[in-house]
Amino acid sequence: MEKLPGKTVERLSEYRRILLAYLDAVDDYIFSHDLAALLHITAVQVRRDLMLIGYTSVLKKGYDVKKLVRTIGVIIDSEEGQNVAIVGLGNFGRAITGYFKGKRSKLNIVAAFDNDPKKVSRTFYDVTCYAMEEMEQVVREKSISIVIITVPPVVARVVALKSIDCGIKGILNFTTMSLNMPPNVYLEEYDMVTSLEKVAYFIKET
Amino acid sequence: MEKLPGKTVERLSEYRRILLAYLDAVDDYIFSHDLAALLHITAVQVRRDLMLIGYTSVLKKGYDVKKLVRTIGVIIDSEEGQNVAIVGLGNFGRAITGYFKGKRSKLNIVAAFDNDPKKVSRTFYDVTCYAMEEMEQVVREKSISIVIITVPPVVARVVALKSIDCGIKGILNFTTMSLNMPPNVYLEEYDMVTSLEKVAYFIKET
DNA sequence: TAGATTGTTAATCGATTAACAATC
DNA sequence: TAGATTGTTAATCGATTAACAATC
Numbered sequence: 419m420e421k422l423p424g425k426t427v428e429r430l431s432e433y434r435r436i437l438l439a440y441l442d443a444v445d446d447y448i449f450s451h452d453l454a455a456l457l458h459i460t461a462v463q464v465r466r467d468l469m470l471i472g473y474t475s476v477l478k479k480g481y482d483v484k485k486l487v488r489t490i491g492v493i494i495d496s497e498e499g500q501n502v503a504i505v506g507l508g509n510f511g512r513a514i515t516g517y518f519k520g521k522r523s524k525l526n527i528v529a530a531f532d533n534d535p536k537k538v539s540r541t542f543y544d545v546t547c548y549a550m551e552e553m554e555q556v557v558r559e560k561s562i563s564i565v566i567i568t569v570p571p572v573v574a575r576v577v578a579l580k581s582i583d584c585g586i587k588g589i590l591n592f593t594t595m596s597l598n599m600p601p602n603v604y605l606e607e608y609d610m611v612t613s614l615e616k617v618a619y620f621i622k623e624t
Numbered sequence: 625m626e627k628l629p630g631k632t633v634e635r636l637s638e639y640r641r642i643l644l645a646y647l648d649a650v651d652d653y654i655f656s657h658d659l660a661a662l663l664h665i666t667a668v669q670v671r672r673d674l675m676l677i678g679y680t681s682v683l684k685k686g687y688d689v690k691k692l693v694r695t696i697g698v699i700i701d702s703e704e705g706q707n708v709a710i711v712g713l714g715n716f717g718r719a720i721t722g723y724f725k726g727k728r729s730k731l732n733i734v735a736a737f738d739n740d741p742k743k744v745s746r747t748f749y750d751v752t753c754y755a756m757e758e759m760e761q762v763v764r765e766k767s768i769s770i771v772i773i774t775v776p777p778v779v780a781r782v783v784a785l786k787s788i789d790c791g792i793k794g795i796l797n798f799t800t801m802s803l804n805m806p807p808n809v810y811l812e813e814y815d816m817v818t819s820l821e822k823v824a825y826f827i828k829e830t
Numbered sequence: 831t832a833g834a835t836t837g838t839t840a841a842t843c844g845a846t847t848a849a850c851a852a853t854c
Numbered sequence: 855t856a857g858a859t860t861g862t863t864a865a866t867c868g869a870t871t872a873a874c875a876a877t878c
Contacts, residue, residue, distance in 0.1 A: 421826065422825075423844075423845070424822060424826075425844090425845065425846095426845095427821070427822050427825050427826075428818050428822055431817065431818040431821040431822065432802070432815070432818060435800060435817065435818075436802070439777075449858090449859070449860095450859080450860075451859085456802070457802050458802055458803075458804040460846085460847075461859090461860095462846080462847060462848080463845095463846070463847080465859095465860065465861065465862090466845095466846085466847090466861085466862085468861090469860095469861060469862070474860090474861080475859080475860065475861090477853090477854065478853075478854050478858070478859055478860075479859095480859085480860095493825070494821050494824060494825045495824065496824070496828055496829075500824050500827075502820070508719075509718065509719035509722045509723065510719045510720075510723060512715065512719070513714075513715035513716045513718070513719035514716075514816070516715045517715065517716060517816070518817075518820075521817065524824075525820055525821070525824060563827060564820070564823055564824065564827070566820070571645075587827040588823040588824070588826065588827040589823070590816075590819055590820055590823055594641060596638070596642070596662070596663050596664055597664075598664040604823055604826040604827050606819050606820075606822060606823050608814060608816070608819060609638070610720065610723070610796075610814070611637065611641065611724075611727065612634050612637040612638060612641075613796055613812050613814060614708070614724075614731055614770070614772070614796055614812075615633075615637040615700050615731070616630065616633050616634055616637065616812060617770055617794040617795070617796055617810055617812050618700060618701065618702070618706045618730075618731060618770065618794070619628075619633050619699070619700045620627065620630075620633075620794065620810040621706075621769060621770070621793040621794040621810050622702055623702075629868075629869070631868090631869065631870095632869095655834090655835070655836095656835080656836075657835085666870085666871075667835090667836095668870080668871060668872080669869095669870070669871080671835095671836065671837065671838090672837085672838085672869095672870085672871090674837090675836095675837060675838070680836090680837080681835080681836065681837090683877090683878065684834070684835055684836080684877075684878050685835095686835085686836095
């Protein structure tokens with residue numbers, strides 16, 4: 419199948435989570451407008467997204483919830499799951515490690531990297547911290563394909579380059595430093611300062 | 625001035641940060657293509673954004689860096705600054721508190737709220753934690769207009785409603801629970817699980 | 831001048847929404 | 855049947871990019 423639009427992928431992820439959360443509460447089937455209401459979007463958008471992944475409803479009963487969850491899993495997840503590493507175990511890196519632990523099963527945080535000797539070889543939320551020099555070896559041994567970068571901005575670029583050297587395929591960059599990647603590496607960036615400033619702008623009195 | 629497109633506001637925030645960071649390194653003036661290169665976008669986009677805010681370059685020397693930083697400040701910041709509160713002092717809430725402390729001066733985290741008695745009345749990174757019952761009073765006394773929500777998803781909705789009751793104008797929601805707001809409250813949501821799943825999808829082998 | 835840079839309009843691209851025939 | 859729901863095309867909206875005249 420052709421790659422889906424990024425926005426559709428984001429919503430598929432949200433559909434799945436909300437359906438999993440409501441799995442016990444709702445019936446076995448759900449109508450497009452009910453799913454839409456849970457996410458505060460329109461029913462047309464739900465139907466169009468599901469059309470794009472070739473999923474069809476059953477009769478006029480709506481969408482089979484369990485089947486839909488499985489179908490979205492087939493699209494987003496990999497058979498074997500993807501292994502993830504955190505690079506940078508500051509406050510933010512540790513919070514993310516704790517946050518992801520015990521969440522979705524197909525995305526596993528299996529290692530952390532930091533240069534602080536006080537952190538290396540300790541474990542945080544069951545995740546072992548390694549020194550940066552060990553990265554290549556650990557990435558290979560643990561089949562890590564994604565890194566989450568939470569280092570200070572000044573070293574973000576060298577960390578990203580190092581990750582690419584180690585064979586990483588996807589990067590989630592939480593630093594304020596904008597990165598650019600070769601075309602074979604997928605990059606997703608988020609900056610909370612920008613988000614907060616956006617809020618500040620839009621609530622400003624004219 | 626009419627409200628700018630959200631994407632333009634995001635980039636203005638990024639322009640400012642990158643210019644501040646490079647303030648000493650670069651010359652007093654910067655060309656659109658140089659600024660674009662720093663953010664890995666196109667020069668046309670930079671020029672169009674600056675056109676929208678009515679900022680013009682000087683001669684053929686490029687944009688006056690200091691003036692541009694000030695101009696963006698006038699657009700994004702409020703005269704008096706905006707006061708921000710964190711609601712939910714878990715790992716994530718504490719990390720964000722520490723992260724924002726000592727950053728941009730016009731956005732100040734002036735309070736935190738949590739229901740855990742062990743946290744209430746303690747301070748984290750110079751920010752005092754209050755009980756949820758005190759919210760209305762503290763928001764009023766400290767003129768808080770924005771809250772960052774980092775509570776467990778199950779209570780996100782009641783926290784958001786309470787915030788609105790207290791007169792909050794903008795919400796930055798980091799929980800996985802999608803919120804919907806009355807039209808007079810500005811809402812920005814971010815979900816890192818979705819971001820990570822998006823990365824996972826796009827690096828999947830065909 | 832020739833070359834570099836700009837501000838702005840028009841064209842393109844992508845994503846959302848409206849419209850509607852088909853189904854139960 | 856009548857009403858509700860769906861899948862899908864066409865129209866709309868918004869954001870990015872291309873084109874280009876004007877400036878130094």
